[in-house]
Amino acid sequence: MNCPHCHRLLYSRQHPRCGHCGGLLPEEMRLAPHEIDEIKAEIREIDARRAKAKEKDEEEREAARRRNDSAGGGTGGGVFG
Numbered sequence: 001m002n003c004p005h006c007h008r009l010l011y012s013r014q015h016p017r018c019g020h021c022g023g024l025l026p027e028e029m030r031l032a033p034h035e036i037d038e039i040k041a042e043i044r045e046i047d048a049r050r051a052k053a054k055e056k057d058e059e060e061r062e063a064a065r066r067r068n069d070s071a072g073g074g075t076g077g078g079v080f081g
């Protein structure tokens, strides 16, 4: 999708104006408010999923470290989940 004014590529259709020349984009080129909401919700979900994955990764690293610390102790219970 290119700007009808400067013909450069539009990197976002969430804004009513072109990011290059500031020209107002025709309504049919813009996203509807509910579509923008959907995109934002999707981005939030991806962020949340990424944060969760990072948390899990750190947890696993911590668990591995603890396993190493208690190597030879022999009192660890195998609880998962």
Ligand SMILES: [Zn+2]
Pocket (backbone or CB within 6 Å): 003, 004, 005, 006, 007, 008, 018, 019, 020, 021, 022, 023
């Ligand atoms: Zn433009």
